[in-house]
Every structure is written in structure tokens, then in C-alpha cells.
Amino acid sequence: MSNISLSAIFAETAEPCLATPEMNRATIFFLIVTVVGLSCGVLAFIFGHHTIYNNTREMPWGMLISTYAFWAITSTGLCMYAAMSHVFGGTRMGMISNRMVWMSIICIMGAFATIGVEIASPHRMLLYNIISPNPLSNIWWMGTLYGLAVGCMIIEFAGIVTGLGKLALVMGVFGALAEVLANSCLGGVFATLPARPYWYGAQLPIYFLTSAFLSGAAAAVLFNYLAYRIRNEKMSTTVHLAVKSAGKAMTLVLILYSVATFWRLVSFYVGGPELGRTAADALITGPLALNFWVLEVGIGLIIPIVLIILSRLENMSMLAFAGFLILVGQFVARYDLVVAGQNVPQNLGWDNLPTHFSYVPSFFEFGVIAGSIGVVAFGFLMGERVFGKTFTQKEHH
Amino acid sequence: MNIEDLEKEKNEGIGSLPLQERREFLKMGLALTGVFLGGSILSMTSISHASNQKNADMDIPSEGQYPYPKHYGMIMRQNRCVGCELCVEACKQSNHVPNDHGAWRTAIQEKITRENSTEKREFRPVLCNQCNRPPCVRVCPTKATYKDPETGIVVMDYKKCIGCKTCMAACPYNARYFNEEKYAIDKCNFCIDTRLAEGKKETACAAACPARVRIFGDLKDKSTEIYRLLHTPDSKIWVLRPDTGALPNVFYMNA
Amino acid sequence: MIQHNIKSIGSVLLAVSFLLAPPLASRSLAAETSAADTSTIKDNTHKFLYDAQTKKNYGPKADIVWAKPTEVTFNHKIHTMDAGLTCTSCHKGLFSMKAGAVLTSGEMTMAAMAEGKFCGTCHDGSTAFATNTQCASCHTKVNELLPPDPIVWTKPVKAVLFYHKPHTEDYGLACDECHDSLFAMEKGAAEKAADFTMKSLYDGKYCGKCHNGTTAFASDTRCNTCHIGVKGYNRISGDNESHDQKNQKNPHTGK
Numbered sequence: 003m004s005n006i007s008l009s010a011i012f013a014e015t016a017e018p019c020l021a022t023p024e025m026n027r028a029t030i031f032f033l034i035v036t037v038v039g040l041s042c043g044v045l046a047f048i049f050g051h052h053t054i055y056n057n058t059r060e061m062p063w064g065m066l067i068s069t070y071a072f073w074a075i076t077s078t079g080l081c082m083y084a085a086m087s088h089v090f091g092g093t094r095m096g097m098i099s100n101r102m103v104w105m106s107i108i109c110i111m112g113a114f115a116t117i118g119v120e121i122a123s124p125h126r127m128l129l130y131n132i133i134s135p136n137p138l139s140n141i142w143w144m145g146t147l148y149g150l151a152v153g154c155m156i157i158e159f160a161g162i163v164t165g166l167g168k169l170a171l172v173m174g175v176f177g178a179l180a181e182v183l184a185n186s187c188l189g190g191v192f193a194t195l196p197a198r199p200y201w202y203g204a205q206l207p208i209y210f211l212t213s214a215f216l217s218g219a220a221a222a223v224l225f226n227y228l229a230y231r232i233r234n235e236k237m238s239t240t241v242h243l244a245v246k247s248a249g250k251a252m253t254l255v256l257i258l259y260s261v262a263t264f265w266r267l268v269s270f271y272v273g274g275p276e277l278g279r280t281a282a283d284a285l286i287t288g289p290l291a292l293n294f295w296v297l298e299v300g301i302g303l304i305i306p307i308v309l310i311i312l313s314r315l316e317n318m319s320m321l322a323f324a325g326f327l328i329l330v331g332q333f334v335a336r337y338d339l340v341v342a343g344q345n346v347p348q349n350l351g352w353d354n355l356p357t358h359f360s361y362v363p364s365f366f367e368f369g370v371i372a373g374s375i376g377v378v379a380f381g382f383l384m385g386e387r388v389f390g391k392t393f394t395q396k397e398h399h
Numbered sequence: 400m401n402i403e404d405l406e407k408e409k410n411e412g413i414g415s416l417p418l419q420e421r422r423e424f425l426k427m428g429l430a431l432t433g434v435f436l437g438g439s440i441l442s443m444t445s446i447s448h449a450s451n452q453k454n455a456d457m458d459i460p461s462e463g464q465y466p467y468p469k470h471y472g473m474i475m476r477q478n479r480c481v482g483c484e485l486c487v488e489a490c491k492q493s494n495h496v497p498n499d500h501g502a503w504r505t506a507i508q509e510k511i512t513r514e515n516s517t518e519k520r521e522f523r524p525v526l527c528n529q530c531n532r533p534p535c536v537r538v539c540p541t542k543a544t545y546k547d548p549e550t551g552i553v554v555m556d557y558k559k560c561i562g563c564k565t566c567m568a569a570c571p572y573n574a575r576y577f578n579e580e581k582y583a584i585d586k587c588n589f590c591i592d593t594r595l596a597e598g599k600k601e602t603a604c605a606a607a608c609p610a611r612v613r614i615f616g617d618l619k620d621k622s623t624e625i626y627r628l629l630h631t632p633d634s635k636i637w638v639l640r641p642d643t644g645a646l647p648n649v650f651y652m653n654a
Numbered sequence: 655m656i657q658h659n660i661k662s663i664g665s666v667l668l669a670v671s672f673l674l675a676p677p678l679a680s681r682s683l684a685a686e687t688s689a690a691d692t693s694t695i696k697d698n699t700h701k702f703l704y705d706a707q708t709k710k711n712y713g714p715k716a717d718i719v720w721a722k723p724t725e726v727t728f729n730h731k732i733h734t735m736d737a738g739l740t741c742t743s744c745h746k747g748l749f750s751m752k753a754g755a756v757l758t759s760g761e762m763t764m765a766a767m768a769e770g771k772f773c774g775t776c777h778d779g780s781t782a783f784a785t786n787t788q789c790a791s792c793h794t795k796v797n798e799l800l801p802p803d804p805i806v807w808t809k810p811v812k813a814v815l816f817y818h819k820p821h822t823e824d825y826g827l828a829c830d831e832c833h834d835s836l837f838a839m840e841k842g843a844a845e846k847a848a849d850f851t852m853k854s855l856y857d858g859k860y861c862g863k864c865h866n867g868t869t870a871f872a873s874d875t876r877c878n879t880c881h882i883g884v885k886g887y888n889r890i891s892g893d894n895e896s897h898d899q900k901n902q903k904n905p906h907t908g909k
Binding site: 050051052057058059060062063121122123124126127130131134135136138139140141142145191194195196197198275343344348349351352353354 | 501502508509510511523525534537538539540541542543558559560561562563564565567568569570571572573575576577579582583640642643644645
């Protein structure tokens with residue numbers, strides 16, 4: 003293997019037909035978005051995170067955390083679908099699993115980019131995560147496992163492009179395991195905080211995992227659709243079937259996720275701590291109601307179901323659009339979850355506090371979000387360009 | 400055998416139960432709780448809900464429930480507080496709290512209720528509750544915040560703080576803030592480094608209080624005022640947000 | 655002989671005058687709602703008719719009402735008929751017999767009286783009640799003299815409110831029940847005193863004179879009836895300018 007040069011590998015995998023001026027322009031555009039967007043986050047290290055971001059003592063987490071969660075959850079979903087088809091074979095999704103592995107890596111990069119500029123002192127993290135670990139901390143496990151997962155997946159992907167099927171398989175399994183555990187710990191970060199009744203509880207990690215399956219399937223449908231769209235090609239029958247089964251998974255999980263959302267919110271109104279109920283109020287009737295009803299439920303759940311039914315899982319552009327809307331809904335759902343968990347004052351009734359704190363992300367926060375979208379879009383285009391053949395060829399094992 | 404079933408049982412009184420047996424039972428219940436919550440060692444040695452002792456529903460510790468050699472705590476005689484905030488000023492000066500809006504280690508909360516056109520004003524001092532089962536300590540990825548093994552005070556190791564702010568989200572008491580000067584999370588530490596280390600017996604806030612609202616001391620030392628107040632029969636004592644299970648060491652009463 | 659008269663009946667008459675003054679004043683107020691802002695002697699006031707037989711008929715029948723600097727009512731009959739003063743007792747150096755003359759000079763102030771000028775010649779505490787007592791005897795609209803409510807003390811702690819209105823109107827206290835024995839009638843005077851503390855109140859000083867648990871609620875209870883805290887202070891200090899009494903001089907000292 004070692005005597006095979008890198009350029010030889012790329013010659014095998016690259017998709018030169020994508021080197022069109024339009025593609026170049028799009029790639030450069032998203033690169034610029036990435037650089038400019040993430041520069042907003044870099045400013046935090048110059049002027050102070052507290053100055054740049056609209057987080058407060060009472061609401062320490064904002065849109066950056068929710069966006070991190072969104073990308074991380076999507077990454078988990080993609081990775082899990084890929085691993086399942088790799089390991090068990092037989093599923094039709096195997097045909098698109100290489101692309102899913104790549105996009106899983108890219109999505110977690112988007113997540114890392116976001117959290118990297120959110121954390122006040124990431125340089126301390128690099129050192130003390132290793133020499134002073136806290137095994138009781140969900141955050142520690144989450145960070146470590148996502149780090150482990152991305153390492154495994156990069157090796158897995160290297161195995162895929164170099165044709166080391168066994169290595170790819172083993173690493174794929176480890177990567178997926180790490181992703182699932184990391185996702186679970188991400189849910190646990192919120193779920194194990196009794197101070198925040200809106201997050202606290204055993205349902206949340208499952209909810210996050212459900213969300214991962216939803217986002218992952220939606221992303222699989224969307225990115226595969228886009229991959230053929232930018233090539234101006236029609237999907238082969240096998241790819242079509244693969245995307246269709248991703249669409250099926252998406253439909254099934256969409257229903258599961260809707261049920262979970264419904265009962266999750268209902269549970270706050272039948273008793274339990276006032277803080278949880280007031281937080282749920284924020285979504286149902288309060289400051290997040292527009293987000294919840296229009297974006298989360300309307301655009302994120304109802305319209306996609308209608309589109310899926312109309313598409314009969316055959317109309318790919320309609321299915322892809324449903325996937326896109328689901329991702330939008332999931333993005334907003336993470337935001338609402340993070341905000342609602344904090345925006346009810348813990349000492350409500352004292353100091354004449356409002357029932358819900360107001361939080362509007364700053365310009366720079368939006369900039370970072372744009373940057374993370376830039377990372378994913380740029381990564382997607384570069385992946386198609388450099389590894390496109392790997393994505394379209396038959397399964398590697 | 401589970402706690403719910405036991406609760407239905409008629410209380411046979413503590414007299415008939417050997418101390419050792421109670422301790423064993425206690426440990427078992429807390430070990431289970433501890434495993435569920437991530438296995439905090441601290442939770443095994445703290446105040447119990449299951450022990451149906453004198454203040455079963457009030458989170459008041461009793462003998463043998465102070466895990467630290469010097470177990471510091473504070474009791475607030477809440478209705479004596481007049482909101483003058485001399486404590487807040489003293490704390491800011493003693494502990495170099497930045498002069499920012501959201502930066503405080505201790506604060507006075509105010510509640511005004513109107514009944515029949517008369518205003519009722521209440522003040523409530525708050526600070527870090529130095530919990531026995533501190534949610535902030537458990538969530539910290541780098542052990543930048545931990546229970547001081549000597550005093551039970553929740554302290555910060557600023558250089559280890561990565562600024563993920565999970566401890567802020569985890570704290571039921573809004574006791575933590577981002578210190579721009581230290582570029583780390585900061586919190587009340589009962590003046591462990593600024594006053595207790597110098598041999599002073601009181602925190603800055605307690606010393607500054609003109610109404611002697613804040614009584615600070617070692618819960619284990621039977622000669623302290625806090626011990627006396629905490630164990631005065633029939634006095635109503637409460638803690639903030641007992642539902643979070645954090646087992647705070649800051650208590651409230653009216654006196 | 656005049657001196658003798660006053661000495662013999664003075665004390666009784668003082669009490670009578672105190673009782674009579676308010677009704678007299680209110681009657682005169684009703685009669686002169688259209689009065690100009692300068693003091694005037696009423697239409698029928700030149701009828702010097704009290705008792706022609708005894709020749710003690712001097713003095714206008716109606717009250718003299720000075721509108722500046724604050725409304726003050728003077729009744730001739732009390733001073734002549736009842737107290738036995740002759741015209742020349744006052745109208746020979748103390749007061750011009752021309753209506754409103756003392757006002758134009760601007761010299762008739764409480765400070766001047768305290769120095770023994772004008773009314774202070776007799777109203778010195780021995781011949782007649784002192785000018786710093788029984789305010790309402792002459793100041794018939796005494797409430798207009800009060801500083802705007804509330805008084806805000808910020809020392810030794812922020813902040814304490816005092817409202818004159820309930821104390822004077824609802825509880826019927828006269829000015830001299832507090833001034834100047836408990837509180838000097840000067841803004842911020844109490845705050846400057848080192849003993850303006852709760853301890854002093856418990857010893858019966860300042861508010862503690864009445865707020866002792868028998869006359870009024872004890873000063874070691876219901877703290878936040880008066881204490882509003884820093885938060886309360888900051889809230890009212892927005893419109894504190896209107897409460898500010900910095901331009902108000904003490905009428906008794908002129909400072």
C-alpha cells in the first residue's frame with residue numbers, strides 16, 4: 003500500500019467531471035462563507051466571548067451550543083446508517099454508505115468548528131481533558147467520544163478510499179459505537195441536570211438518538227440528491243433504491259420523533275416542577291411559539307410528511323426537499339430545546355424577573371452558524387470532487 | 400425491598416433500630432441513587448432523604464451526615480435581611496469580583512408582594528450552596544471545580560477551566576458566572592482563599608452583615624452558632640430547590 | 655403689669671390658643687379663598703371691637719394671614735383680649751402696623767424668631783411657647799411645610815423610608831413630638847449622627863421612642879416596612895430628584 007502514492011489514490015477516486023466553473027465558484031463561495039463565518043468566532047478570542055456572544059449568566063448556552071448539537075446529532079445519524087449497512091450488509095443503503103461516512107465526518111467538523119469558538123478556553127481543554135479527566139462528566143465523555151469517533155471514521159474513510167475493506171469495517175463499527183455513545187452523552191449533558199427540569203429526565207437521550215436517526219436519514223436523502231444534481235446525472239437504480247430506503251427510514255423516524263415530541267411536551271402539563279411547565283410554555287404560547295409551531299412542527303414535521311406522501315418515495319426532488327425541511331426543523335428544534343431549558347429564571351418570583359428571559363443571538367453567533375454551514379457545504383462539494391468515484395461505485399466490501 | 404414500600408411501613412421509631420443498621424440501609428439507598436446519577440462518591444456520604452429521622456422532608460442534616468473534616472455551611476436568618484447589600488460590597492472587595500452587571504458571588508434577591516394595597520417586601524441572600532452533591536462538580540469535564548476535601552467547599556481551579564459553562568447550566572442556584580478577568584468560571588468559595596486561609600472565622604459577607612443575617616460556621620462543631628440554630632427544636636429551616644437533590648449546605652430560617 | 659398678666663394666666667391661655675387656633679384658622683381660610691398671595695387685613699378687620707368697656711378693643715377682629723413664606727395665621731384677640739397685651743407691646747418696634755409690611759422686608763423668618771426677633775420676643779419658651787414647638791398653632795396648613803414624602807435615609811445602610819403623612823395624619827402626631835427632641839429638623843442630620851443605628855432604636859432613641867412594641871410595632875420586627883434595600887433605593891432614585899430636599903433650608907436655623 004505504501005508505495006501507492008497519494009496522487010494515484012486521488013486519481014482513482016476523483017470526479018474530474020465536477021471540475022466545472024460553476025462547481026469551482028460554488029466551492030470557493032462556501033470556502034469564503036466558512037472563513038468569514040468562523041472569523042466571527044475567532045473574534046471572540048480577541049474581544050472576549052462574553053462581548054461577542056449574547057449569552058448571559060442566566061443563559062450560558064445559546065445558538066452555538068444548539069447548532070453544535072444539531073451537527074453532532076446529524077453526524078451520528080449518518081454514521082449509524084452507514085455502519086449498519088456496512089456491518090450487516092444487505093440493506094439497500096449500502097450503496098450510498100461511503101458518502102454517508104464522509105458526510106458524517108464533515109458534519110462533525112461543522113460541530114467542532116462551532117463548539118471550538120464557543121468554548122472560552124479550548125487550549126486548556128486540549129491539556130486538561132487528558133491530564134485531569136472527570137469520568138463522571140457527560141461533557142468529558144461526549145468530547146472524548148466524538149473525538150474518538152472522528153478518528154475512527156477518518157481511518158475508516160482512508161480504508162475505504164485505499165480499498166482496505168477490513169480496516170474500514172472495523173473502524174466503521176468502532177466509529178459508529180463511539181458516535182452513538184457520544185450522542186447519548188450529549189443527550190446526557192442535558193438530561194442529567196436536575197436544575198433544568200425541561201431537560202432533566204430519562205427521555206432526552208433517547209430523544210436525541212431518535213433525532214439522530216431522523217437528521218441522519220434526512221441528510222442522506224438530501225446530500226445524495228444533491229450529489230446527482232450537481233453532476234446533472236440521473237441516479238442509477240441501485241442508488242435510487244438506496245435513497246428510497248433512506249427516505250423510508252426518514253419517514254418512520256419522523257413519526258417516532260413526532261410522537262416523542264408530543265409526549266415530551268404533554269408530560270410537562272400533567273404535573274412536575276413549575277420550571278419545566280413554564281419552559282414548555284415558552285414553546286407552546288411563549289417567546290418560542292413561532293419557532294415551535296411554524297418551524298419545528300409546520301416546516302420540520304408536517305410539511306415533510308405531506309411531501310413524502312405526495313412523493314410516494316419516488317419523486318427524488320420532493321423527497322430531498324422534505325429532507326431539507328426536516329433538517330431546518332431539527333436545527334430549530336435544537337435551538338428551542340437549548341433556549342427553553344434556560345430561559346425561565348431559576349428564581350422566578352424574585353427580583354421582578356420576567357417569566358422568560360429574552361435571548362436573541364448576536365450577529366457574530368449568526369456568523370458562526372453560517373460558517374458551520376459553510377464547512378459542511380464546502381466539505382460536501384470537496385468530497386464529491388475528490389472522492390466522488392468512491393461514493394458512486396459499488397460497496398467496497 | 401424499595402424505599403416506597405418502606406415509606407408505607409409504620410415508623411417503628413429510631414430507638415429500636417441500631418445505628419449501624421440504619422447506616423447500612425442509608426448507604427445502600429444512596430449507593431443506588433449515586434449509581435443512577437453517575438456514581439458520585441459524594442452522594443454516598445451526604446444527607447439522606449431515605450432516613451426518616453427528625454426532619455425527613457426538610458433536608459436538614461443530622462449527626463453523622465457531615466462528610467468533611469470541617470464541614471462549612473451558612474444559615475440565613477432571612478427575615479432579618481434588609482437588602483442593604485453591604486455583604487455584596489464586602490464580597491466584591493474581598494474576592495476581587497469584577498464590576499460587571501452579571502458578576503457576583505453573592506446577591507440579595509427581592510420580592511415585593513402587594514396585598515390590599517399594602518406592600519410586603521422580602522429580601523433573600525443567595526450565594527453558592529456548597530452542595531454535598533454538587534451538580535456543577537459532577538459535570539465539569541476537567542475537574543476544574545471540585546469539593547475541597549478539608550472543608551467541603553466547592554472551589555475552582557481556574558487554570559483548568561475550559562469555559563464550557565456546563566457548570567453554570569447545571570447549578571440550580573445561578574451561583575456561577577463567567578469571570579472576564581480570569582477567563583474562567585468563578586463562584587463563591589466561602590472566602591476560603593481570601594479570609595479562611597488567613598485564619599478569619601467568617602466570610603466577608605457574614606462579617607459585613609449589620610443585621611447578622613448570615614451565620615457561617617462549621618456544621619460539625621457543636622459550639623458554633625450555626626450548629627445551635629440548625630438544631631434548635633421546632634425551628635423551621637428550609638433550603639432552596641430541594642427537589643434538585645443537590646443537598647445544599649446553605650440553610651434558611653426566620654429568626 | 656402686662657408681664658404679670660401673662661405670667662398669671664399665660665399657661666392656661668396658651669392651651670386655649672392652641673385649641674382655638676385651628677378652627678379660627680379654618681374659618682378665616684374659608685372666608686378668604688380669593689385672597690391675594692400677600693397678606694391682607696380683611697374688610698371688616700378694622701372694626702376694633704372687642705370690649706369697648708374695658709378699652710381692650712384693639713386689634714382687628716379677623717385673623718391676620720401671612721401667605722409668605724408659608725401660610726401663618728395670627729389672631730389678635732388671643733394676644734390682646736386673652737393674653738392682655740397692649741398695641742404697643744408689639745407695634746413698637748416688632749411689627750409695623752401696615753398690612754404686609756413684615757413680608758416685604760423678608761426678615762420675618764423662623765430663624766429670626768429663634769434669635770428673639772418678631773414673635774420670638776415673647777415666644778421664647780418661657781414667656782410663651784417657643785417658636786420651635788406647637789407649629790400647628792400658627793402654621794395652620796402645617797402639612798404644606800412637610801418635605802415631600804418619603805424621607806430616604808441611606809446611612810448607615812441603604813435605604814430606609816419614612817413617610818410623614820401617616821405619622822401626622824393617621825396617627826395624629828404633632829411636629830414637636832419628634833422635632834427636635836428625636837430628630838433635628840434638618841435634612842440628613844440623623845444620618846450624620848454616629849448613634850443613628852438600630853441599637854439606638856432599641857434603646858428608645860429616634861424611631862424607637864414609639865416603635866417599642868407598645869406604642870407602635872417594635873423596631874426589631876417588620877424590618878422591611880421601613881428598609882427598602884439597595885434595590886428599592888435604586889428604583890426610587892430614578893425620580894429621587896423630586897424627593898430631594900437639597901434646596902430646602904431648615905426654617906429654624908436658616909441653614
